[in-house]
Structures are given as structure tokens and as C-alpha cells.
Amino acid sequence: MYHFEKVESKIDRATLIDALQGIVSGESVLFEEEDLRPYECDGLSVYRALPLAVVLPKTIEQVQAILSLCHQYHVPVVARGAGTGLSGGALPHEQGVLLSLAKFKKIIHIDPKRRIAKVQPGVLNLEISQAADPYGLYYAPDPSSQIACTIGGNVAENSGGVHCLKYGLTVHNIQQLKIITIEGELLTIGGSGLDSAGYDLLALMTGSEGMLGVIVEVTVKLLPKPDRAQVLLAAFDDVAKAGEAVGNIIAAGIIPAGLEMMDKLAVRAAEDFAHAGYPLEAAAILLCELDGTNEEVSEHVLKVREVLKHSGATEVRTAKDDAERLVFWKGRKAAFPAVGRMSPDYYCMDGTIPRKQLPRVLQTITDLSKKYDLRVANVFHAGDGNLHPLILYDANVPGELARTEEFGGKILELCVEVGGTITGEHGVGMEKINQMCVQFNSIELNQFHAVKAAFDPQGLLNPGKAVPTLHRCAEFGAMHVHNGKLPFPELERF
Amino acid sequence: MNTDTSQQLQQQILDAFEHAIALRIVGGNSKAFYGRAVSGEALNVAEHRGILNYEPTELVITARAGTPLNEIEKILDAKGQMLPFEPPAFATTATIGGTIACNFSGPRRAYAGAARDYLLGCKIINGKGEILSFGGEVMKNVAGYDVSRLMAGAVGTLGVLLEVSLKVLPKSEMEATRVLHCSNVEALEKMHVWSQTALPISATCFDNTSLRVRLSGAAKAVDAAINAIGGEDMDNASRYWMDLKEQRLDFFKTEKPLWRIAHASDIEPLPLEGEYLYEWGGALRWLKSDASAEFIQNTVAAADGHASLFRHTQQQGLFQPLTPGLMRIHKNLKQAFDPKNILNPGKLYPEL
Numbered sequence: 001m002y003h004f005e006k007v008e009s010k011i012d013r014a015t016l017i018d019a020l021q022g023i024v025s026g027e028s029v030l031f032e033e034e035d036l037r038p039y040e041c042d043g044l045s046v047y048r049a050l051p052l053a054v055v056l057p058k059t060i061e062q063v064q065a066i067l068s069l070c071h072q073y074h075v076p077v078v079a080r081g082a083g084t085g086l087s088g089g090a091l092p093h094e095q096g097v098l099l100s101l102a103k104f105k106k107i108i109h110i111d112p113k114r115r116i117a118k119v120q121p122g123v124l125n126l127e128i129s130q131a132a133d134p135y136g137l138y139y140a141p142d143p144s145s146q147i148a149c150t151i152g153g154n155v156a157e158n159s160g161g162v163h164c165l166k167y168g169l170t171v172h173n174i175q176q177l178k179i180i181t182i183e184g185e186l187l188t189i190g191g192s193g194l195d196s197a198g199y200d201l202l203a204l205m206t207g208s209e210g211m212l213g214v215i216v217e218v219t220v221k222l223l224p225k226p227d228r229a230q231v232l233l234a235a236f237d238d239v240a241k242a243g244e245a246v247g248n249i250i251a252a253g254i255i256p257a258g259l260e261m262m263d264k265l266a267v268r269a270a271e272d273f274a275h276a277g278y279p280l281e282a283a284a285i286l287l288c289e290l291d292g293t294n295e296e297v298s299e300h301v302l303k304v305r306e307v308l309k310h311s312g313a314t315e316v317r318t319a320k321d322d323a324e325r326l327v328f329w330k331g332r333k334a335a336f337p338a339v340g341r342m343s344p345d346y347y348c349m350d351g352t353i354p355r356k357q358l359p360r361v362l363q364t365i366t367d368l369s370k371k372y373d374l375r376v377a378n379v380f381h382a383g384d385g386n387l388h389p390l391i392l393y394d395a396n397v398p399g400e401l402a403r404t405e406e407f408g409g410k411i412l413e414l415c416v417e418v419g420g421t422i423t424g425e426h427g428v429g430m431e432k433i434n435q436m437c438v439q440f441n442s443i444e445l446n447q448f449h450a451v452k453a454a455f456d457p458q459g460l461l462n463p464g465k466a467v468p469t470l471h472r473c474a475e476f477g478a479m480h481v482h483n484g485k486l487p488f489p490e491l492e493r494f
Numbered sequence: 495m496n497t498d499t500s501q502q503l504q505q506q507i508l509d510a511f512e513h514a515i516a517l518r519i520v521g522g523n524s525k526a527f528y529g530r531a532v533s534g535e536a537l538n539v540a541e542h543r544g545i546l547n548y549e550p551t552e553l554v555i556t557a558r559a560g561t562p563l564n565e566i567e568k569i570l571d572a573k574g575q576m577l578p579f580e581p582p583a584f585a586t587t588a589t590i591g592g593t594i595a596c597n598f599s600g601p602r603r604a605y606a607g608a609a610r611d612y613l614l615g616c617k618i619i620n621g622k623g624e625i626l627s628f629g630g631e632v633m634k635n636v637a638g639y640d641v642s643r644l645m646a647g648a649v650g651t652l653g654v655l656l657e658v659s660l661k662v663l664p665k666s667e668m669e670a671t672r673v674l675h676c677s678n679v680e681a682l683e684k685m686h687v688w689s690q691t692a693l694p695i696s697a698t699c700f701d702n703t704s705l706r707v708r709l710s711g712a713a714k715a716v717d718a719a720i721n722a723i724g725g726e727d728m729d730n731a732s733r734y735w736m737d738l739k740e741q742r743l744d745f746f747k748t749e750k751p752l753w754r755i756a757h758a759s760d761i762e763p764l765p766l767e768g769e770y771l772y773e774w775g776g777a778l779r780w781l782k783s784d785a786s787a788e789f790i791q792n793t794v795a796a797a798d799g800h801a802s803l804f805r806h807t808q809q810q811g812l813f814q815p816l817t818p819g820l821m822r823i824h825k826n827l828k829q830a831f832d833p834k835n836i837l838n839p840g841k842l843y844p845e846l
Binding site: 192203299386424450454 | 549550551552553554574597603604607608610611620624625626627628630631632633634635636637638639640641643644646647648652663664665667686689690691692693694711712713714715717718719756757758759760774777778798799800802813814815816817819820823824826827829830831842843
């Protein structure tokens with residue numbers, strides 16, 4: 001469950017709506033309940049709230065005026081892109097304004113020589129690659145929601161995708177941002193070159209979940225499209241062997257473009273849905289994509305085939321052409337909706353672990369699955385250790401959602417315990433706010449609050465998300481539950 | 495040698511915090527020329543050293559900040575791996591902490607990323623003497639603000655690095671260097687044609703007469719790229735790239751101020767008197783010039799770039815001035831990490 005950080009605004013709702021209508025045209029301010037409904041949640045629909053108003057500006061000046069107004073009257077502001085986020089980061093504040101960047105849809109320009117695209121934050125992730133395609137270029141980070149998610153939201157969450165091991169996250173693939181501070185000031189962060197003067201504010205803004213400023217323009221780096229991509233599919237009768245195979249590929253000096261693992265339940269769901277020809281008897285399958293120049297890919301395919309066989313794969317297939325490559329991927333890409341067909345609801349978790357801990361983590365998840373009497377399918381970005389357990393539940397069964405949330409929380413705490421993190425790519429948002437108390441101690445959380453205050457001293461940008469108050473952590477009582485099992489036991493914890 | 499001096503370091507910072515004593519952070523003292531001069535009591539980090547974790551198949555290494563850079567490179571090399579950002583050392587005493595604090599990257603930077611791109615996590619002591627950990631040893635981690643990367647390039651003004659975790663990569667199977675003779679405009683043109691292809695280029699350098707291109711990758715890919723690029727093979731190439739990285743080429747033997755200029759890679763040669771050396775596909779240009787700092791920085795700013803006085807015998811560390819809005823955020827961040835302004839005060843800008 002969640003509760004809002006209460007604020008003392010200095011303006012009533014009617015006056016606020018009037019003032020917003022003075023900044024943008026009348027139809028760009030929504031305040032009737034039926035108009036607010038579509039904005040009540042993001043991709044994590046278990047949390048819902050209605051804001052005082054939704055405002056849809058279309059110019060930078062309007063965003064400046066809106067923020068300046070909210071700053072003057074102490075009104076919370078939650079920025080929102082497409083609302084595909086999975087951690088409740090764009091959940092509205094009941095006493096605040098929801099600032100939608102949906103009208104910032106323009107690709108400002110593509111410069112093939114500099115290999116950059118300058119775009120507005122409401123541009124969809126996939127649209128950038130489509131616009132760059134005629135130049136033989138693309139934008140590398142490809143979260144699974146790339147047909148629907150916006151680049152502004154990608155920067156706010158530091159989104160990843162299936163190609164992170166080789167091509168990095170959003171933070172590695174952007175060059176410049178324009179942001180508006182809560183006071184309404186326009187700042188340019190980063191530069192037109194490979195670095196800029198002063199502190200690395202570009203990194204600090206990336207993944208800051210709308211807590212430090214509102215992004216109004218993004219310059220992304222583009223990469224040349226590889227000459228060729230090839231994918232191998234390997235089946236294993238034991239999950240631990242599949243995990244070892246991943247380490248062996250890397251030890252052979254090869255960095256695959258994508259390296260995905262699915263466990264038995266996920267394979268079954270994906271196969272029923274996508275008919276990708278996956279081996280159903282396997283305990284786990286690995287998909288390994290190699291890209292680069294023609295010659296490099298040929299060489300690496302042979303090497304990886306050998307490594308997979310030596311690692312105990314019961315079967316190794318190489319996609320014979322691009323059509324078959326896409327079929328291999330189709331199952332993996334459909335894994336989430338496919339699992340969704342097996343159960344009325346599912347809850348997608350997002351922890352990262354050191355890869356060598358995979359067998360232990362999967363065993364513990366299996367044990368917890370029995371304890372909570374809830375099925376789990378595991379999808380794993382094996383190259384970078386990002387695990388997505390999908391917990392199957394039925395929201396109509398009383399108590400099942402609460403049990404699911406508790407189970408999910410246990411999985412995240414397990415990720416921290418083995419040296420990983422509570423979120424690899426979905427962000428903390430509202431969802432993982434309690435687990436932040438497990439991963440960070442009170443002085444670290446205080447340092448985060450001080451960073452926030454450097455940008456937004458009154459705490460008006462997305463209040464209550466991403467970093468918990470110490471009071472909240474004390475209520476959560478996480479330290480008691482995990483007494484003695486946490487790293488740095490000598491440090492004071494709340 | 496493997497010693498943990500974090501308690502002594504913390505105690506010295508706690509004392510300095512209590513009595514508001516400025517501290518000058520010293521690692522291997524290999525980069526003392528870089529940044530503005532700091533007057534203060536020395537805080538010696540070099541003894542806090544040792545590799546804490548290295549898992550080749552996880553592609554991660556964690557070391558104490560005082561660990562010599564060459565010790566890290568040696569242990570990685572033994573497993574066929576490397577720090578992909580190819581950091582310069584400038585002296586054998588260079589530490590990994592100093593490297594990250596300066597965010598120094600070498601010839602491979604334009605093709606593989608900078609030091610900050612490979613930083614996964616760090617442990618620091620802030621200006622209040624508090625020990626804090628951010629990030630971790632995994633590639634994907636978005637819990638909390640990215641404080642780790644904020645430390646890269648902050649030259650110790652926000653925190654003293656205690657430990658860093660870095661992503662590492664396998665070394666390339668094969669390397670080759672080609673030399674082409676051309677003008678600066680032709681060199682820029684060529685580098686931009688190549689950068690729009692998937693050729694396995696790992697470094698470029700233009701020295702006024704010759705364009706050198708390093709290729710790294712699978713043997714067959716390098717062979718194919720040699721045909722695509724042309725030029726002549728270079729003898730002693732690995733020595734050349736090492737000397738470029740460590741600034742031991744003749745170009746760098748100078749009494750003149752050495753400016754580091756960074757802007758978009760395709761900017762036409764700027765109207766600044768002096769001798770140039772281009773790296774990073776044109777995105778980094780070294781300039782030896784007696785022109786005034788103001789003139790150089792204004793000219794570079796007009797090209798939407800930034801210039802810093804990298805090395806000079808008489809003057810130290812003039813970084814490109816920040817806009818008032820950015821300076822305000824910088825000061826607030828400094829206050830957030832180091833409220834008494836005791837960590838390397840003034841090293842980056844007089845106000846910080």
C-alpha cells in the first residue's frame with residue numbers, strides 16, 4: 001500500500017485551474033473526473049489516484065510558466081510521458097498537477113554526420129530508430145515497451161532493454177538534455193561533444209524519476225546498424241548449466257548483443273502463444289544474439305556454438321535466416337503477454353543479481369512460490385543479470401494481491417542480499433519505495449534527499465516517489481525482518 | 495600490498511569537518527598538474543589499496559581507490575580483459591581512484607565510452623565524514639540517484655572515493671593500425687564517413703600530416719576493415735597509442751599552455767592560433783597556444799564546446815565557465831555533499 005506525502009498548497013483548486021487555463025488553451029487543461037480517469041495510473045495499475053488537474057502544454061515556455069506557477073503556490077507536479085512505466089513513477093499526486101508531455105512529439109532533427117537525434121520528450125522510443133533508419137543508424141536502448149514508451153520517460157527511468165550488456169542503458173546513449181527546474185528555469189545539461197564542463201549532471205538526471213526537473217528536449221546518440229545479426233537457441237536440462245553457459249561465453253571473449261534466458265514455465269507460456277518452436281522439455285533455454293560485421297558474426301557463431309555444447313546444452317540451433325531469427329525472438333518478446341494468458345493477472349518484478357547467484361536465487365524463488373502458493377515464471381536478461389520474475393495471481397481472489405506484493409518484496413530483498421539491486425530498469429517509483437530502506441541505510445537516504453533539495457528544496461517534483469523518508473522506513477520495519485543478513489551490519493539502519 | 499585505511503581517512507575528515515580545515519586529496523600524485531591548485535592539509539588515499547573482487551565472467555572489478563592503476567591493468571590482462579576506456583596514467587603511481595575522480599579516458603573513448611560509462615558503483619566519504627555506498631557490482635541498477643557517476647570528474651570536490659566497481663570487457667582478438675596522409679579537413683571527412691559504418695575502429699589520431707586509425711576486433715573483421723580503410727600498416731603501433739595516451743609524443747613536449755578542447759566531432763578547424771592534435775574522431779582536439787584563455791574559451795563556446803587548460807607550467811586548471819543556472823545547481827550539490835567546503839575546495843571552480 002502507499003500513502004501520499006501531504007502538502008500545504010497556497011491555492012484552491014478552482015483558482016489553480018483558472019491560472020493553468022491562462023497559460024495553455026482551455027482544452028489543454030483537464031479537470032472533470034471522466035477526463036482525469038485515463039491518467040489515474042501508469043503501467044502499474046494496482047496504484048491509482050486522481051490529480052487536481054491534468055495539463056498538456058506544447059511549448060517550453062508553457063512548461064516554464066506551469067512550473068513557476070506551481071512553485072509559487074506550492075503545488076506538487078508529476079510529469080508523465082506515455083504512462084508505460086512499471087513502478088508507479090507517474091502515479092498522480094492527489095493534491096497536484098499531472099504534467100503530460102504528450103504534445104512534445106517532434107523529432108527536431110537528425111544529424112547523420114554527428115550521429116545524433118535531437119527530439120522532444122514525447123517522441124516514442126521506436127520512432128527515433130525509424131527516423132534514423134534511412135541513414136543506416138539506430139537508437140540502441142530498446143525497452144520491451146519501445147512501440148509505446150517515450151524518450152522522456154526513458155531518460156527519467158534510465159531504461160534498458162535486451163541489448164544493455166553490449167550497448168548500455170539510456171545513460172550511455174544520450175548526450176544532452178534541456179530541463180526545466182521547479183522555479184521554471186531552462187537549463188541545458190551535457191553538450192554537443194563527448195563531455196561537458198563541470199559535474200556529470202547528465203548522469204544525475206538520467207534515472208531521477210522526475211524528482212529533479214522536467215525534461216523538455218533530449219539529444220540521443222545514434223549507432224550505425226550492424227551489418228548482420230544472428231541468433232542461437234540453446235536448451236538445457238538444468239537452469240544452473242544455462243547460467244554457467246553464459247559465463248563461459250563471456251570467458252571466451254565474446255560480448256553478445258543480447259543474451260536472454262527463460263525458465264520452463266516461461267518457455268511453455270511463450271510457446272503456446274507464439275509457436276516459436278521452443279523445446280518444451282527444457283528446464284531453461286538461452287537465446288544468444290551476435291551482431292557486428294559479417295566476418296565477425298560468422299566467427300563468433302562458430303565459437304558460441306562450441307561453448308554452448310561444452311556447457312552441456314542438450315540442443316543448439318542457429319537461426320538459418322532472418323525470418324527464423326525473428327521467430328526465435330518472437331517467443332521471448334511475447335513472454336509477458338503469454339504469461340498473462342495463463343493467469344487472470346501477473347506482477348512483473350525487476351531485480352538485478354550477480355549472474356553467479358542465479359541458481360541460488362531461482363531456488364529461493366521456487367521455495368517462496370510454494371510458501372505463498374503462487375506460480376512464478378522467470379525471464380532473465382542473463383547477460384546483465386536483470387531478472388524479471390512474473391508472479392501469477394488473481395486480483396479477484398481476496399488477499400491474493402497482498403500476498404503477491406509481499407512475495408515480490410521478498411524477491412527484491414533477496415536480490416539485495418546476494419549483492420544485487422531492487423531495480424534493474426523499471427525504477428523505484430511508488431512500488432519499490434519500501435525496499436529502498438533495505439538497499440540503502442539512513443545516511444545514504446539522507447544524501448539522496450540532499451541531492452533532491454539541491455534542485456527542488458520544497459519537494460514539489462513527484463513527491464513521495466523514488467526515495468523514502470526515514471519515517472517511512474521506520475514504519476516499514478525492514479531492518480527488523482532482515483536483522484543480521486544485510487551487508488554492512490555495522491551501519492545504523494532504520 | 496592490501497591495506498584498509500578507511501577508518502583513518504574517515505577520522506581525518508571528521509576532524510577536518512569539526513574544525514573546518516580544508517583537505518587536499520592526494521592519491522599517487524600523478525595528476526597534480528590537473529585542475530586548480532588547492533591549499534589544504536593532505537589527505538593521503540594511496541595506502542587505502544587492494545583489489546576486493548574480480549570476477550572475469552561477471553565482467554566486474556572492485557578495488558580500493560588507492561590501488562595502482564597498473565596493478566588493475568595487470569590482473570585484467572592476465573584474464574584477457576581490460577578497462578575499455580583506456581585511461582592514461584601519467585605516472586606509474588597513478589591510482590584507480592584518481593583516474594575515476596578525473597574521469598580520464600584515452601584513445602578508445604570515442605568508440606567504447608568514458609570512465610564514467612564503466613563506473614558501476616562506489617563507496618565514498620562525504621564532507622561530513624559519512625561513509626556511503628551507491629550503485630553496486632551489477633550492470634543494471636536504477637535504485638536511487640546516480641551518485642556514482644556524479645563522482646566521476648568531480649575531482650574529489652563532492653566526496654573522497656574509497657572503493658570503485660568497474661565494468662570490464664574482453665580484449666580484442668586482433669589489432670592493426672593504418673596510416674593515411676591527408677589534410678585536417680580530409681581527415682575529418684574520412685573519420686565521419688567511417689563512423690557511420692560498423693567498422694571496428696577503436697582509436698583515431700590526426701597530427702597535421704598523418705591520420706592514424708586503430709582497428710580492434712575479431713581477426714576476420716579487422717582484415718576486412720584494413721581493405722575498406724586502405725593506407726599503410728604502421729610499425730610499433732601499440733607503442734604509438736601508448737605514447738599518445740600518456741602524452742609522451744613530441745607534440746606534448748612543450749612549454750606552451752596545452753588546451754583540451756571538446757566539441758562536436760565535425761566542427762571545422764577553429765580560428766585559434768597554435769598547433770593541433772585531433773583525437774576521438776575529431777571530438778577532442780589538443781591545442782598548444784599562447785592565445786588568452788578568454789579568447790580560446792569564447793571561441794570554443796561559440797562552437798558549442800568547452801575548453802580547459804589541461805597542463806601548463808605557470809598556470810593551473812582553467813575550466814570553461816558555467817552558466818549562472820548551472821553554477822547555482824553545482825553550488826547546491828557541493829553544499830549537499832560537503833557543507834563546510836573542506837574537500838578539495840576550489841579544485842574545479844573557485845566557487846566549489
